[in-house]
Amino acid sequence: MMLKIRDVRKQFSGLTVLDGIDLDVEKGDVTAILGPSGSGKTTFLRCLNFLERADSGKLVFDGETFDMHAARKAEIAKVRKKTAFVFQNYNLFLNKTALQNVTLGLTSGAGLPKDEANERAFRALEKVGMADRLKNYPSQLSGGQQQRVAIARAIAMDPEIIYFDEPTSALDPELIGEVLGVMRRLAEEGMTMLVVTHEMDFARNVSNKVMFMDGGKVIESGASKEFFAAPKQERSREFIRAIREARE
Numbered sequence: 001m002m003l004k005i006r007d008v009r010k011q012f013s014g015l016t017v018l019d020g021i022d023l024d025v026e027k028g029d030v031t032a033i034l035g036p037s038g039s040g041k042t043t044f045l046r047c048l049n050f051l052e053r054a055d056s057g058k059l060v061f062d063g064e065t066f067d068m069h070a071a072r073k074a075e076i077a078k079v080r081k082k083t084a085f086v087f088q089n090y091n092l093f094l095n096k097t098a099l100q101n102v103t104l105g106l107t108s109g110a111g112l113p114k115d116e117a118n119e120r121a122f123r124a125l126e127k128v129g130m131a132d133r134l135k136n137y138p139s140q141l142s143g144g145q146q147q148r149v150a151i152a153r154a155i156a157m158d159p160e161i162i163y164f165d166e167p168t169s170a171l172d173p174e175l176i177g178e179v180l181g182v183m184r185r186l187a188e189e190g191m192t193m194l195v196v197t198h199e200m201d202f203a204r205n206v207s208n209k210v211m212f213m214d215g216g217k218v219i220e221s222g223a224s225k226e227f228f229a230a231p232k233q234e235r236s237r238e239f240i241r242a243i244r245e246a247r248e
Contacts, residue, residue: 001060002027002192003161008057008068010043010216017043018054019216025161025194030187032203032224033196035213036239041196044213045163048194049085050076062160084154086164090146092138092153098125099134102153110157124156125149128182144175151182155191162186164195180206200243204228212236 003025010018017040025031033041046052047068048059057068061082066075092101099121106117125131128148138146147167154162164183168176180202187193187206197203203210203224210227212220212235220227220236231237 001025002029002062004058004060005048006058006060008044008047009055010040010047010052011055017216018047021057021213021216021218023211023218023221025192027160027192028190029209030191030193030195030207031209031211032207033194033211033213034198034200034203034239035219039213040216041213042165045085045165045194045196049080049083049163051085082160084157084159084162086147086150086154086162086167088166088169090138090143090150090170092146092149094138097135097137098130098141098149098152101138101149102156105153105157120156121152124152127155127185128152129178142175143171144178147171147179148182151179151186155186161192161194164193164197166196166198168197168199200228212239214239 001024005021005023008018008021021044033045035041043052047054047057050071054068059066059068061079066079093104096104099118102121102124103117106112106120107114112120122131122134125134128151130145130148130152133141133145141149167183168179171179176199180199183202184206195207207224210221210224211218212227214235220231220233227236228240231240
């Protein structure tokens, strides 16, 4: 088991946002985290990478156990070396080119020499179809292109797992496909991914596992095909029905 999460809890101002979340992730898994807005999906993902501090919970990564509330800076750095995070709104530096946005973490974070960082960044940008936009600044790129640079920045770090927080939610509809296409190729290459998403076709056809959340709890989890074909819980069935009705 690459990643094991147990009993993650989080409150904001007395409101329970995460109420005992468990999750197991094996190498190569693509897990879609689904649920209505406000169900705790993004908070859970942020807690996994210590962008938020959980009130309690245990994270086991490659056999090493971390306290999600009390982890020290050195422990957090150890986890983050194995992970990458792709945000909703790209989080690119506006004063840096596509290439510079990708190399920055490699030089300042990973300590790579500039030449090696540039080579690795170019390969990552090439993989996401952005090799011809190396010198462009974010303002010169579409939303889909910016998100592909953000994904290149993530894969350039050679992570064991990538967390995606609704990576298409800020995009115009016609740009969503290019980002999902990159994610599909990563999945086919065996990249382990946790994806908070509202893109049901991606969840159904690309992910192999689903975790459905509501009210800060896991309502149902399991194989994607089984979840969409025959969800076990009534709340899950309501969710699927609502999606189908919205499409009709």
